[in-house]
Amino acid sequence: MADPAAADPAVAALHIDHATIAYDTEPVLTGVTGRVHAGEVVALIGPNGAGKSTLIKAVLGLVPVVGGTVTVLGRAPAAARRDVAYVPQADSLDPQFPVSVAQVVLMGRYREVGWLRRPGRDDRRIAADALDQVGLADRARATFGTLSGGQRQRVLLARAIAQRPRLLLLDEPFNGVDLVSQDALLGALGELKRQGTAVLLSTHDLALAQHVSDHACLLNRRMFGFGPTGATLTPDLLRATYGNQALELHGDQIVVAHH
Secondary structure (H helix, E strand, C coil), X not given: XXXXXXXXXXXXXXXXXXXXXXXXXXXXXXXXXXXECCCCEEEEECCCCCCHHHHHHHHCCXXXXXXXXXXXXXXXXXXXXXXXXXXXXXXXCCCCCCCEXXXXXXXXXXXXXXXXXXXXXXXXXXXXXXXXXXXXXXXXXXXHHHCCHHHHHHHHHHHHHHCCCCEEEEECCCCCCCHHXXXXXXXXXXHHHHHXXXXXXXXXXXXXXXXXXXXXXXXXXXXXXXXXXXXXXXXXXXXXXXXXXXXXXXXXXXXXXXX
């Protein structure tokens, strides 16, 4: 029987309450509190090694929460995984593997249909729609490995969209992608928001975070702020988060200088 909390729109897609996350006994991230609701995009902001990827893995139930709680759609993270899709920073799919773009996106349906059954007409339609959403419908027959890095990232997002998740986790989705792919990713995220999908993404790009996100969570081994981007991505809070890394102000844009 389905969990009634999982279908209740009033239940936050993600609720983090004073969470401490650790590898073995060593805390990596402490004092994280915040919520992500249906149709919201929340950006995780912070330097390398701040704990952004670790938080995403905790939401997937892959890293232990040793203090406080992380609740996904009213359930423990591992119990909610069926309703969560994840696009990692470096995907395990080998670009040399001879698989078509359409086949990669169809992989997003396997959790629904099972590995032993063949995807049906509905599954193929859902996968085709997801590919169209990222602007690559015309490349369905192309071999995945022949695409550019930005196009491959769009295909991996389409695979996640095909899962029909209620919560989507993206780890640095804009890293190293060209402007065309960036615009396509932003367009797809806008459509997911309209459809009511909750999105948690990590990014180094503050301008993009301001553009795409409703809220930002500032992390560097602990939480320095969580709230609307306008109130959170401020020079003072960013300086506190990034510590000794230089922050340069260009008009209304804040640039982090990585040393």
